[in-house]
Amino acid sequence: MSVYQATVSAPVNIACIKYWGKRDTKLILPTNSSLSVTLDQDHLRSTTTSRADPGFDSDRLWLNGKEEIIAPGGRMATCIAEMKRLRREVEEKNSSEPKLSTFGVHISSRNNFPTAAGLASSASGFAALVSSLAALYALPANPSELSLIARQGSGSACRSLFGGYVAWQEGTAADGSDSLAIEIAPREHWPDMHALICVVSDDKKGTSSTSGMQRTVETSPLLQHRIKHVVPERMKTIQKAILERDFDTFARVTMQDSNQFHAVALDTDPPIFYMNDVSRSIIAIVTEYNRLAVANGGKLKAAYTYDAGPNAVIYAPKENIKEIVELIVSYFPQAEPFKDPFALFGTAGVGEGKLVEGFNPAVAKKFPVGSVKGLIHTRVGDGPRKLGEAETLLGPDGSPKFLA
Numbered sequence: 031m032s033v034y035q036a037t038v039s040a041p042v043n044i045a046c047i048k049y050w051g052k053r054d055t056k057l058i059l060p061t062n063s064s065l066s067v068t069l070d071q072d073h074l075r076s077t078t079t080s081r082a083d084p085g086f087d088s089d090r091l092w093l094n095g096k097e098e099i100i101a102p103g104g105r106m107a108t109c110i111a112e113m114k115r116l117r118r119e120v121e122e123k124n125s126s127e128p129k130l131s132t133f134g135v136h137i138s139s140r141n142n143f144p145t146a147a148g149l150a151s152s153a154s155g156f157a158a159l160v161s162s163l164a165a166l167y168a169l170p171a172n173p174s175e176l177s178l179i180a181r182q183g184s185g186s187a188c189r190s191l192f193g194g195y196v197a198w199q200e201g202t203a204a205d206g207s208d209s210l211a212i213e214i215a216p217r218e219h220w221p222d223m224h225a226l227i228c229v230v231s232d233d234k235k236g237t238s239s240t241s242g243m244q245r246t247v248e249t250s251p252l253l254q255h256r257i258k259h260v261v262p263e264r265m266k267t268i269q270k271a272i273l274e275r276d277f278d279t280f281a282r283v284t285m286q287d288s289n290q291f292h293a294v295a296l297d298t299d300p301p302i303f304y305m306n307d308v309s310r311s312i313i314a315i316v317t318e319y320n321r322l323a324v325a326n327g328g329k330l331k332a333a334y335t336y337d338a339g340p341n342a343v344i345y346a347p348k349e350n351i352k353e354i355v356e357l358i359v360s361y362f363p364q365a366e367p368f369k370d371p372f373a374l375f376g377t378a379g380v381g382e383g384k385l386v387e388g389f390n391p392a393v394a395k396k397f398p399v400g401s402v403k404g405l406i407h408t409r410v411g412d413g414p415r416k417l418g419e420a421e422t423l424l425g426p427d428g429s430p431k432f433l434a
């Protein structure tokens with residue numbers, strides 16, 4: 031008997047122009063467009079296997095080996111139902127197609143990084159889910175069409191259907207049919223974009239993005255100004271910067287938008303704080319690093335951005351990452367040696383780090399070991415990848431291969 035299954039991995043994306051606010055909470059339609067860089071799945075990814083079988087009497091999902099309840103009418107159930115609807119269209123057009131849409135589906139997924147810790151696991155997770163079902167069901171849909179469904183799992187997930195530089199167009203249709211992701215440029219256009227993730231905390235966060243952003247929509251006057259007068263202009267400016275590989279403008283807009291996102295969080299009633307002292311010190315360090323570069327006649331060399339948590343993502347051209355790692359390590363001593371996937375340092379490693387010449391050491395204090403728990407060096411990456419049979423996460427009996 032045939033086994034109907036597919037395994038796909040999908041990437042994380044980190045926004046430069048932030049999505050924060052919904053105009054429709056069920057369909058997940060945003061109050062503004064957003065733009066992100068897709069990160070390399072060689073380092074951070076969700077991998078998902080989906081299998082359809084007439085012997086499965088219900089749809090089931092295991093995340094990192096632990097079963098998650100698929101709540102009826104919830105986000106996960108909606109994504110699965112939408113994918114089955116697309117499969118049904120295929121079956122109706124061609125009666126020789128097996129009726130997979132009528133079978134139960136078992137889904138097993140793993141993240142190779144902490145889940146729900148502000149590292150955008152919901153983005154890669156729902157992108158992997160939708161992509162694996164699309165492969166299982168042999169759907170003719172393109173990534174923008176699939177992004178319409180991933181969006182209903184978690185808004186930011188729609189941008190993980192593409193590699194490179196991706197915009198989520200807010201759209202205007204009430205049914206959400208034009209609120210989708212498009213590729214601004216593939217990673218090959220600007221492969222020199224690297225990212226250093228400073229993991230400040232890998233705990234579950236206090237205020238989820240979903241509830242936080244709705245409180246902001248309901249209470250923040252500043253958000254209305256942002257939606258109407260700030261984001262539309264920034265979307266244009268950053269897209270042009272990406273097309274022209276203009277890092278200086280990309281960095282300026284990215285940092286401004288991170289700052290404004292955290293300002294609207296603070297403008298929420300009651301206020302929401304996602305950054306902590308460590309986050310703010312990293313801002314001070316990047317700011318001083320950039321000040322020095324400009325004072326020496328150059329341009330901006332790094333851009334920080336923060337999502338709904340204290341972790342920093344620092345975007346920079348590859349040539350600057352070595353200096354940035356040395357700077358961060360000198361303020362935030364590491365318990366573990368820096369994993370150096372691009373071999374920037376020799377066998378001696380980063381050591382205690384060092385400051386670039388002329389850097390004002392007083393911009394931050396030295397923190398105790400563990401304040402920054404880890405550093406992940408990655409870069410712009412590709413979109414979802416279809417994997418081979420060897421990578422399957424479901425055993426022959428339809429239960430997960432690896433338990434929690």
Ligand SMILES: Nc1ncnc2c1ncn2[C@@H]1O[C@H](COP(=O)(O)OP(=O)(O)OP(=O)(O)O)[C@@H](O)[C@H]1O
Pocket residue numbers: 076077093139140141144145146147148149150151152153154155156158159186238239337338
């Ligand atoms: N691999 C996955 N497959 C399916 N769903 C996933 C997967 N990974 C995460 N999720 C879903 O996303 C939820 C975590 O999302 P949450 O928004 O809380 O954290 P995050 O995505 O890590 O942070 P943020 O979106 O703020 O950066 C999980 O509880 C689960 O429902």
Ligand SMILES: C[C@@](O)(CCOP(=O)(O)OP(=O)(O)O)CC(=O)O
Pocket residue numbers: 044045047048049050058064152183184185186187239240241336337338
């Ligand atoms: C700060 C952000 O990371 C917010 C992400 O919010 P989510 O996509 O996690 O929210 P839901 O749509 O409610 O699931 C900014 C961004 O990724 O654009």
